[in-house]
Amino acid sequence: MGYLLIIDMLPTYGLLFYVLVSVCVLVLLHGLRKTSLDRRRLRFVTAATLVDSWICALFAALVYVMAAPASQPDMTDFYVMYRPASLGVLLVLFLAQVGYGIRAIRR
Numbered sequence: 001m002g003y004l005l006i007i008d009m010l011p012t013y014g015l016l017f018y019v020l021v022s023v024c025v026l027v028l029l030h031g032l033r034k035t036s037l038d039r040r041r042l043r044f045v046t047a048a049t050l051v052d053s054w055i056c057a058l059f060a061a062l063v064y065v066m067a068a069p070a071s072q073p074d075m076t077d078f079y080v081m082y083r084p085a086s087l088g089v090l091l092v093l094f095l096a097q098v099g100y101g102i103r104a105i106r107r
Helices: 006-033 037-070 073-083 083-106
Strands: none
Touching: 006 037, 006 083, 037 073, 037 083, 073 083
């Protein structure tokens, strides 16, 4: 117990961070569908938003993978067991954003 207990929950905080980012990106893309921007500017804003989201997803995945071994032994087993599922959730959230971004461009 010579280390901070926050490290035990850091992988979970990374996933929750990306869920929050995903909700914000989806709301932004929904709002972009209703704007009067020209197609070129709309594509640029959508692409920039998706790149930012991808960087956040990569950050959340790295936090999950790197912080899990530093937690307590029982939490380490838990995080290792759910690593494929958590990375799958990150991928599904990002793909949903890409799909919604394509819908926003085609409006």
